[in-house]
Structures are given as C-alpha cells and as structure tokens.
Amino acid sequence: xxxxxxxxxxxxxxxxxxxxxxxxxxxxxxxxxxxxxxxxxxxxxxxxxxxxxxxxxxxxxxxxxxxxxxxxxxxxxxxxxxxxxxxxxxxxxxxxxxxxxxxxxxxxxxxxxxxxxxxxxxxxxxxxxxxxxxxxxxxxxxxxxxxxxxxxxxxxxxxxxxxxxxxxxxxxxxxxxxxxxxxxxxxxxxxxxxxxxxxxxxxxxxxxxxxxxxxxxxxxxxxxxxxxxxxxxxxxxxxxxxxxxxxxxxxxxxxxxxxxxxxxxxxxxxxxxxxxxxxxxxxxxxxxxxxxxxxxxxxxxxxxxxxxxxxxxxxxxxxxxxxxxxxxxxxxxxxxxxxxxxxxxx
Amino acid sequence: xxxxxxxxxxxxxxxxxxxxxxxxxxxxxxxxxxxxxxxxxxxxxxxxxxxxxxxxxxxxxxxxxxxxxxxxxxxxxxxxxxxxxxxxxxxxxxxxxxxxxxxxxxxxxxxxxxxxxxxxxxxxxxxxxxxxxxxxxxxxxxxxxxxxxxxxxxxxxxxxxxxxxxxxxxxxxxxxxxxxxxxxxxxxxxxxxxxxxxxxxxxxxxxxxxxxxxxxxxxxxxxxxxxxxxxxxxxxxxxxxxxxxxxxxxxxxxxxxxxxxxxxxxxxxxxxxxxxxxxxxxxxxxxxxxxxxxxxxxxxxxxxxxxxxxxxxxxxxxxxxxxxxxxxxxxxxxxxxxxxxxxxxx
DNA sequence: CTGTTAGCGCGTTCAC
DNA sequence: GTGAACGCGCTAACAG
Numbered sequence: 001x002x003x004x005x006x007x008x009x010x011x012x013x014x015x016x017x018x019x020x021x022x023x024x025x026x027x028x029x030x031x032x033x034x035x036x037x038x039x040x041x042x043x044x045x046x047x048x049x050x051x052x053x054x055x056x057x058x059x060x061x062x063x064x065x066x067x068x069x070x071x072x073x074x075x076x077x078x079x080x081x082x083x084x085x086x087x088x089x090x091x092x093x094x095x096x097x098x099x100x101x102x103x104x105x106x107x108x109x110x111x112x113x114x115x116x117x118x119x120x121x122x123x124x125x126x127x128x129x130x131x132x133x134x135x136x137x138x139x140x141x142x143x144x145x146x147x148x149x150x151x152x153x154x155x156x157x158x159x160x161x162x163x164x165x166x167x168x169x170x171x172x173x174x175x176x177x178x179x180x181x182x183x184x185x186x187x188x189x190x191x192x193x194x195x196x197x198x199x200x201x202x203x204x205x206x207x208x209x210x211x212x213x214x215x216x217x218x219x220x221x222x223x224x225x226x227x228x229x230x231x232x233x234x235x236x237x238x239x240x241x242x243x244x245x246x247x248x249x250x251x252x253x254x255x256x257x258x259x260x261x262x263x264x265x266x267x268x269x270x271x272x273x274x275x276x277x278x279x280x281x282x283x284x285x286x287x288x289x290x291x292x293x294x295x296x297x298x299x300x301x302x303x304x305x306x307x308x309x310x311x312x313x314x315x316x317x318x319x320x321x322x323x324x325x326x327x328x329x330x331x332x333x334x335x336x337x338x339x340x341x342x343x344x345x346x
Numbered sequence: 347x348x349x350x351x352x353x354x355x356x357x358x359x360x361x362x363x364x365x366x367x368x369x370x371x372x373x374x375x376x377x378x379x380x381x382x383x384x385x386x387x388x389x390x391x392x393x394x395x396x397x398x399x400x401x402x403x404x405x406x407x408x409x410x411x412x413x414x415x416x417x418x419x420x421x422x423x424x425x426x427x428x429x430x431x432x433x434x435x436x437x438x439x440x441x442x443x444x445x446x447x448x449x450x451x452x453x454x455x456x457x458x459x460x461x462x463x464x465x466x467x468x469x470x471x472x473x474x475x476x477x478x479x480x481x482x483x484x485x486x487x488x489x490x491x492x493x494x495x496x497x498x499x500x501x502x503x504x505x506x507x508x509x510x511x512x513x514x515x516x517x518x519x520x521x522x523x524x525x526x527x528x529x530x531x532x533x534x535x536x537x538x539x540x541x542x543x544x545x546x547x548x549x550x551x552x553x554x555x556x557x558x559x560x561x562x563x564x565x566x567x568x569x570x571x572x573x574x575x576x577x578x579x580x581x582x583x584x585x586x587x588x589x590x591x592x593x594x595x596x597x598x599x600x601x602x603x604x605x606x607x608x609x610x611x612x613x614x615x616x617x618x619x620x621x622x623x624x625x626x627x628x629x630x631x632x633x634x635x636x637x638x639x640x641x642x643x644x645x646x647x648x649x650x651x652x653x654x655x656x657x658x659x660x661x662x663x664x665x666x667x668x669x670x671x672x673x674x675x676x677x678x679x680x681x682x683x684x685x686x687x688x689x690x691x692x
Numbered sequence: 693c694t695g696t697t698a699g700c701g702c703g704t705t706c707a708c
Numbered sequence: 709g710t711g712a713a714c715g716c717g718c719t720a721a722c723a724g
C-alpha cells in the first residue's frame with residue numbers, strides 16, 4: 001500500500017496537522033519535529049496524492065491564453081485548439097480564458113499581460129513579441145510567481161518558464177536542405193538556380209530565424225543557388241499573391257519559392273496563375289486547408305508544420321506542472337518540425 | 347459552482363446513494379426514479395469528478411505491456427519508455443507491468459495474452475503479430491471487457507480498441523518519394539537508377555507495408571528507378587552488413603538504399619566500408635544513436651522515425667480513457683511519421 | 693427499491 | 709507548538 005499522511009504521522013509520532021505543516025512548509029513547527037517528520041517521509045517513500053490534495057483544497061487551476069487576433073488559418077487553428085481545451089477543461093479542475101490582442105502590437109500585449117497579472121491566475125501562455133517592454137512585463141509576472149509559457153514565437157533571454165513552439169532556425173535549415181536537394185536534379189546541375197523567399201515581416205522573430213536558417217544552409221551547401229531579396233507579404237493572402245506574381249514575372253528563371261510565413265492562399269494562386277512551363281518548387285509552412293490541397297495537387301512540394309494542438313496541450317501541461325512545482329517530461333513537450341509530403345499527410 | 351452529487355440529490359429529491367446508483371448504472375432503482383435523477387443531471391449540467399471518484403473507490407489502473415525481447419535499438423528504446431512511465435506512475439494511481447516475450451513468436455504472444463486475461467488488468471498494450479491465434483486471443487480479451495491497444499505493429503480486422511503506431515504504407519510512400527526526389531538530380535536524369543531495399547523479414551506486417559508503399563510510389567512516379575530484389579537482414583546488424591556489402595559488390599551502380607527495418611548499424615558499416623566514389627543515397631527507419639550519427643556524418647540522408655515515447659504515453663492515455671469509457675483526443679493520439687534530415691535533429 | 697453513514701487522502705479551521 | 713475534527717466529491721457498505 002502506498003504510504004499516506006497517516007502513516008507518516010504514526011511513524012513520526014506526531015499528528016496529521018504537523019505532517020501537513022511540514023509537507024507544505026508552513027511555519028509553526030520546531031526544527032526537531034520537522035526533521036523527525038522529514039525522516040519519516042523519506043523512510044516510507046511518501047509521495048503526496050495530488051488529486052486528493054486538490055480535492056481537499058477545492059483548487060482549480062486558472063490559465064490565460066493571450067492570442068493575436070490574426071486571421072490567417074494557423075492562428076485561427078490555434079484559437080480553435082484553445083477552445084477545444086476549454087471545452088474539455090470542465091472535467092479537469094481547470095479554467096482557461098482567451099484574451100485576444102491586435103497582432104504585432106507590443107503595447108497591446110503588454111497591456112494584456114498587466115491585466116492578467118492583476119488577476120493572479122495559475123499561469124499564462126502567450127504568443128510573444130520580441131520587445132523590451134514585453135520582456136519587462138514577463139519579468140513582473142515572474143516576480144509575482146505566475147508561470148509563463150511562450151507560444152509559437154519565443155522571447156529569448158526572458159524569464160518565461162517554457163517555450164511551446166518549434167526551433168525556427170532548424171526549420172529554416174530544413175527548408176533549405178529540402179530545397180537544395182529537390183532542386184539538384186531538374187534545375188541545378190551546373191547552371192545554378194534562383195530561389196525566392198516570401199516572408200510575412202522581417203520584424204517578427206520566427207520569420208527572421210527561418211530566413212537565417214534557410215540562407216545559411218543554402219550558403220554552406222548549395223552555392224549554386226541564388227536567393228532573391230526577401231518578399232514581404234505581411235501574412236496577407238492578397239498582398240502575397242501580388243508580390244509573388246510580380247516576382248515570377250520579373251524573374252522568369254525562378255526555380256524555387258520558400259514561403260516562411262502565412263498567407264499561403266495568395267502564394268498558391270499566384271503560382272497557379274503563372275502557368276509556367278515548369279512550375280517552381282514550393283516549400284511552405286503550416287498545414288492548413290489550402291496548403292494541404294496544394295500539396296495534394298502538386299502545387300506545393302513540401303510543407304513544414306508545427307502542430308498547434310500539441311503546442312496548446314503542451315502549454316497547459318507545462319503550466320500545470322509549474323504551478324505544482326513538478327517536473328515535465330521533456331520528450332513530450334518538444335514541439336516537432338513536421339515535414340509533410342503528399343505521401344504522409346495525416 | 348460546479349454541481350455535485352448533492353445538488354442532484356436535492357434537485358431530484360432523492361438520496362446520494364440513489365444518485366450514485368444512477369450514475370454508475372447499477373441495479374436497484376425504479377425507472378421513474380432513475381429518469382427523475384437523469385433529468386436533474388441533465389438540467390444541472392453535472393459532470394462527475396473522476397479524481398474524487400477514483401479516490402473514493404481506491405481505484406488503481408493496472409496496465410500490462412507485452413513487448414518482444416528484441417535487442418535492436420528501437421525495441422530497447424521502447425522498453426525504456428515503458429520503464430519511464432512505470433517510474434512516473436507512482437504519482438498517478440497507475441500500475442504498469444512489462445511482460446517480455448520472444449520476438450516473432452505468435453504462440454508465445456498468445457500465451458502471454460492468456461496469462462494477462464486471467465489477471466483481469468484494466469488494459470493491455472502489445473506489439474502485435476499478425477496471426478489468427480493472436481486475433482482470437484484478442485477477441486477473448488475484448489469479451490472479458492479488457493481494453494487492448496496494439497503498439498508499433500497493428501492487427502488488422504481485429505477487435506483491438508486502438509493502434510498506437512504509424513501508418514506503415516504511408517511511411518513507405520514517403521520514403522519512396524524522398525528517394526525519387528533526392529535521386530532525381532545526381533543520378534536519374536535520363537539514365538535511370540538502381541535502388542536496393544533492406545528489410546528485416548517479409549513475414550512482419552509493418553515491413554511488408556513499408557515495401558508496398560515504397561514500391562508503389564516508385565512505380566507510379568519514378569519509372570526510371572529499378573528496385574532490386576529485397577535483401578533480408580533479419581533486423582540483425584551482422585547479417586545486414588553482410589547482405590548489403592554483398593549487394594554493393596555485385597551491383598556497382600546502386601544509387602540508393604532504403605532500409606525499412608532495423609539493424610542499421612550493419613548497413614552503415616557496409617556503406618562506409620564500401621568506399622565508393624559516389625555514396626549511395628540512404629534512407630532508413632528509426633532514429634537511434636547509430637542512425638543519428640550516420641545522419642550527422644552524411645552516411646544516411648534521411649531517417650523516418652516513430653516516437654516510441656509518444657507511442658507509449660499514447661497507449662496509456664488511451665487505455666485509461668477506454669477503462670473509464672471516456673473519449674480520446676484524436677489529434678493527440680495520432681503517431682506521426684517523423685522525417686529527420688541532419689538539419690532538424692532533435 | 694431507497695436512505696444513512698462512514699470513509700478515500702488530504703487541507704484547514706479551531707481549540708489545547 | 710501541536711492535535712482533533714470536519715469537509716472536498718464521491719463510493720460502498722449496511723440498514724430500512
């Protein structure tokens with residue numbers, strides 16, 4: 001039988017209340033008594049039953065997700081995953097709330113973080129914007145003892161407790177590797193090839209990192225590949241279509257396109273309309289309805305993906321663990337860079 | 347406040363015991379009373395607190411994992427993951443036990459399943475062998491109301507409740523696609539290329555399925571690629587080395603190797619020793635210490651992987667859910683076909 | 693058929 | 709400082 005507080009009390013010759021004070025290290029216990037209890041705990045190999053403890057405390061975890069009200073498919077999917085978690089949370093003793101903030105707006109994010117701080121929830125998850133004010137706000141949360149998790153986009157050197165997202169440099173490198181290898185045959189040979197990169201904005205950290213990874217692999221391993229100046233589509237389908245169409249017109253020799261941001265609907269349309277004799281090789285991020293269809297049709301050749309559902313569930317698990325002062329299972333919380341070809345679509 | 351059994355009892359004008367009988371649909375309640383209670387439950391939107399219920403019941407889930415005592419890295423890793431789960435399970439009210447069985451031995455597996463059936467655990471996970479006796483044994487477990495999950499290798503048309511593993515046909519197709527695209531440049535062009543396939547044994551279903559997927563993609567999309575007769579290495583490094591070395595000697599033009607089973611240490615040695623002017627393109631399964639090193643060094647070009655940790659955790663979650671009659675989160679239980687290049691190694 | 697009562701393992705008053 | 713007693717939400721005896 002697993003030892004309980006009763007066993008400890010008996011073994012240490014004290015009462016339940018004293019054991020409890022030691023367990024939750026509350027004041028009002030003499031050092032001698034305390035160590036007696038601690039010995040008993042160690043000797044019996046006691047592990048506290050968290051479920052029973054939470055029941056007795058009537059504890060309920062309250063988590064807040066701060067999400068940008070972006071209207072690209074990925075962010076919409078992320079919202080949905082959080083809503084799914086909310087729907088399920090009735091069964092677990094967990095309350096989750098979403099706060100929407102305007103995208104790419106550090107001040108709005110800081111405002112939201114401040115409001116959250118006042119509520120003193122059990123934990124906060126948010127899509128970070130890489131700005132000093134944001135880091136300062138996170139610091140205040142940490143001081144208040146509120147666990148924080150960054151979601152999708154990280155806040156380096158900050159005091160967040162965990163990052164639930166992919167390694168964007170590695171993602172960019174992976175894209176570069178695939179691009180280089182896939183191009184090797186039909187285009188590269190001896191002549192070299194030209195590649196376009198479509199980003200949302202170079203102001204966002206994850207986009208910068210992906211570009212960095214991509215460029216470095218191309219530079220190291222595929223010197224015959226020329227990368228054109230980055231196109232910025234602001235994660236907006238309409239704008240993306242325009243800039244891609246324009247680029248395809250001006251550079252008839254574009255052999256590949258790496259889309260490292262969102263707004264892929266526009267990219268897909270531009271490629272389809274271009275009606276080139278030989279389609280460029282396209283590698284994009286995030287598996288959505290449109291990228292999935294394009295992959296199946298052969299308009300896109302590979303999709304790198306981060307599993308939003310995994311990110312949300314992971315954030316919740318980590319926040320709960322941090323709130324309880326428990327360790328996490330590292331392997332379970334590592335967000336993979338999924339690579340999808342048309343052959344391994346889920 | 348979340349409604350409790352007390353609220354229902356009051357609202358329905360009955361006692362706690364009656365509410366409990368209805369909730370766990372136990373006999374001894376008049377239909378009228380029952381429906382009164384059910385109405386109250388629906389009206390109040392009651393959801394039972396599983397943690398409290400388990401506490402009261404003193405319930406502890408007991409799960410059994412039946413694993414082949416194979417000594418390849420993947421199976422060893424799988425064992426480790428289960429042991430990790432066992433280590434963690436002290437905190438949760440869960441008991442997990444491992445039964446080792448000789449590999450590729452249907453009778454031994456059936457024996458183990460029978461023994462397990464006698465114990466009446468809360469659930470069973472096992473690496474299936476595709477044989478009628480095994481299916482029959484699983485049927486008996488189902489009749490006894492014991493949830494079953496197949497692990498890594500499935501049992502089609504059987505009454506297992508869930509399969510925690512990858513889609514091996516899709517994995518084979520993915521390998522085929524990568525092989526075709528990666529080869530397109532340096533070799534294929536117009537001349538065509540020769541590819542070798544190394545399997546463990548064609549008697550195992552997952553190996554057969556991978557080959558099937560691989561061959562069909564090559565056949566459909568890369569008619570210039572010639573697949574040599576399958577080499578069987580019995581998942582044994584020494585034998586694998588022999589057969590691969592032999593194949594490389596006899597076919598100087600081998601441009602690619604797809605290793606769809608285990609024993610990759612041997613394959614890697616053979617390729618390294620061959621000292622060919624131009625190394626064949628190698629795609630293998632399962633990320634282990636040796637395949638990881640080979641990937642980093644460029645001896646292997648891509649590794650398809652199934653996350654053993656995910657499979658084990660998923661199996662446990664599913665077994666628990668089935669034992670409680672609860673639904674699972676489909677997205678969380680889908681085992682991905684991970685693709686690793688040297689750039690996205692975890 | 694139905695209700696009463698005593699716990700499950702733990703946290704929290706209150707007295708002592 | 710320390711201990712006894714009650715309750716969290718639920719189940720499991722045992723009465724009636």
